[in-house]
Amino acid sequence: MRSSTETQRLRMALLIGAGALLVGTLSGCSQDDGLTRIVFAAGQDPSGATAALIEEYNAAHPDVEVTFQVMPANTDTQHDAYTTYLSARETSIDVYSLDVIWTAEFARANWIVPLPDGLIDPDAFLSGPMESVTWEGTRYAVPWFTDAGLLYYRIDLLADAGLDVPVTWDEFTAACAAATPDEGMGFVWQGARYEGLICNFLEFLWGRGGSLDRDHLVSSPDRAASEIAGTIDFMRSLTETGVSPASVLTYKEEDSRRIYTEGQALFLRNWPYVWSFAEGEESKVAGTVGIAPLPHAAGETSYSTIGGWNIALSAYSEHPDEALEFISFITGTHSLKKRAIEGGYLPTRIATYADEDVLTANPYYASFFEVFKNTKSRPRSPHYPQLSDVVQDKVHRALSGEIDSETAARDIVSELTELYAR
Numbered sequence: 073m074r075s076s077t078e079t080q081r082l083r084m085a086l087l088i089g090a091g092a093l094l095v096g097t098l099s100g101c102s103q104d105d106g107l108t109r110i111v112f113a114a115g116q117d118p119s120g121a122t123a124a125l126i127e128e129y130n131a132a133h134p135d136v137e138v139t140f141q142v143m144p145a146n147t148d149t150q151h152d153a154y155t156t157y158l159s160a161r162e163t164s165i166d167v168y169s170l171d172v173i174w175t176a177e178f179a180r181a182n183w184i185v186p187l188p189d190g191l192i193d194p195d196a197f198l199s200g201p202m203e204s205v206t207w208e209g210t211r212y213a214v215p216w217f218t219d220a221g222l223l224y225y226r227i228d229l230l231a232d233a234g235l236d237v238p239v240t241w242d243e244f245t246a247a248c249a250a251a252t253p254d255e256g257m258g259f260v261w262q263g264a265r266y267e268g269l270i271c272n273f274l275e276f277l278w279g280r281g282g283s284l285d286r287d288h289l290v291s292s293p294d295r296a297a298s299e300i301a302g303t304i305d306f307m308r309s310l311t312e313t314g315v316s317p318a319s320v321l322t323y324k325e326e327d328s329r330r331i332y333t334e335g336q337a338l339f340l341r342n343w344p345y346v347w348s349f350a351e352g353e354e355s356k357v358a359g360t361v362g363i364a365p366l367p368h369a370a371g372e373t374s375y376s377t378i379g380g381w382n383i384a385l386s387a388y389s390e391h392p393d394e395a396l397e398f399i400s401f402i403t404g405t406h407s408l409k410k411r412a413i414e415g416g417y418l419p420t421r422i423a424t425y426a427d428e429d430v431l432t433a434n435p436y437y438a439s440f441f442e443v444f445k446n447t448k449s450r451p452r453s454p455h456y457p458q459l460s461d462v463v464q465d466k467v468h469r470a471l472s473g474e475i476d477s478e479t480a481a482r483d484i485v486s487e488l489t490e491l492y493a494r
């Protein structure tokens with residue numbers, strides 16, 4: 073948990089930032105030039121596709137000027153910034169890009185507005201992302217892109233060692249011992265104390281038959297705790313046996329991605345955006361990148377965490393009509409296609425998967441439905457941030473050796489049970 077002083081400092085810094093943004097927006101141009109200004113806040117898009125789409129939109133709408141407010145990539149930092157802006161009823165941001173895990177919290181706080189009927193055709197979108205924009209039967213956002221955990225591997229290194237793509241964790245660790253390019257660089261993943269750790273942890277847990285679901289914790293607390301402790305022990309064994317570097321406990325998406333595209337790791341767990349980097353000009357592994365489902369324990373099933381981002385209208389926007397028109401554009405077929413081709417972002421519209429240009433740029437999409445048959449959501453709750461914070465803290469401390477796995481597991485079960493009951 074952050075200390076209250078730290079939280080206060082962060083909130084203060086964010087409010088000053090929001091104020092500066094507001095002043096910047098208002099003073100950037102005089103207000104009598106007839107332009108309606110819309111600010112769109114979203115995480116950075118290193119491919120540049122989003123910025124190019126906004127330019128295109130502005131060129132086609134002479135009366136509107138959309139500004140891209142680029143946020144830090146880390147989802148937790150974005151969350152803290154947005155909740156600070158919205159608690160202060162900040163009007164300078166009209167449109168927010170929201171992680172799939174926040175819908176319940178933002179809807180319950182009335183920070184985002186239900187979508188007007190007819191803005192989208194729900195049947196045109198994949199069902200998982202559609203579910204993620206819905207809270208208590210109401211749709212609050214438009215699905216933008218979807219994510220699911222993937223195993224990236226090196227086709228050349230496995231072939232040289234005469235190995236098949238591993239399916240179970242035993243096969244996986246044996247492959248790391250036989251084909252790793254550098255000592256300790258068999259497998260990189262996201263082990264820093266942040267939301268990404270939850271996504272990785274759940275995949276390890278689900279792949280051993282465990283779960284953090286409310287009903288499971290309430291009905292079988294001892295069993296749930298032993299599954300959680302077993303999962304933490306397994307994750308710890310990865311660094312202890314040299315399958316993963318000890319520094320994996322500081323890695324977020326981009327840290328682990330860079331190591332893989334530099335050719336230093338055999339396996340990487342990451343999201344689909346990595347594909348365009350791995351096959352891009354600066355990659356040292358282009359042409360030898362394989363994608364597979366994540367491994368699982370013998371006798372169990374592989375599951376990926378479903379992630380992704382949705383686009384919502386701020387309840388405090390002063391230009392809701394213009395903002396909604398922009399939302400339709402940025403989540404429309406043309407935008408999703410461009411972002412899929414240039415940035416590798418998995419589209420949320422079903423039809424985009426049949427687009428030949430999209431498939432040429434991302435050939436693995438053809439087998440996408442096979443790979444992602446088994447995706448699961450993180451717990452859906454308006455208290456999700458607190459719940460995630462508990463798991464991040466306990467798991468990370470146990471992985472760092474500060475507390476033992478049984479204590480971490482017991483604390484997770486009791487604290488989550490209490491949060492679920494709120």
Ligand code: GLC
Nearest residue numbers: 147171172219267268379380
């Ligand atoms: C990706 C996912 C998001 C997840 C985050 C964790 O951005 O789309 O859902 O929370 O990674 O780092």
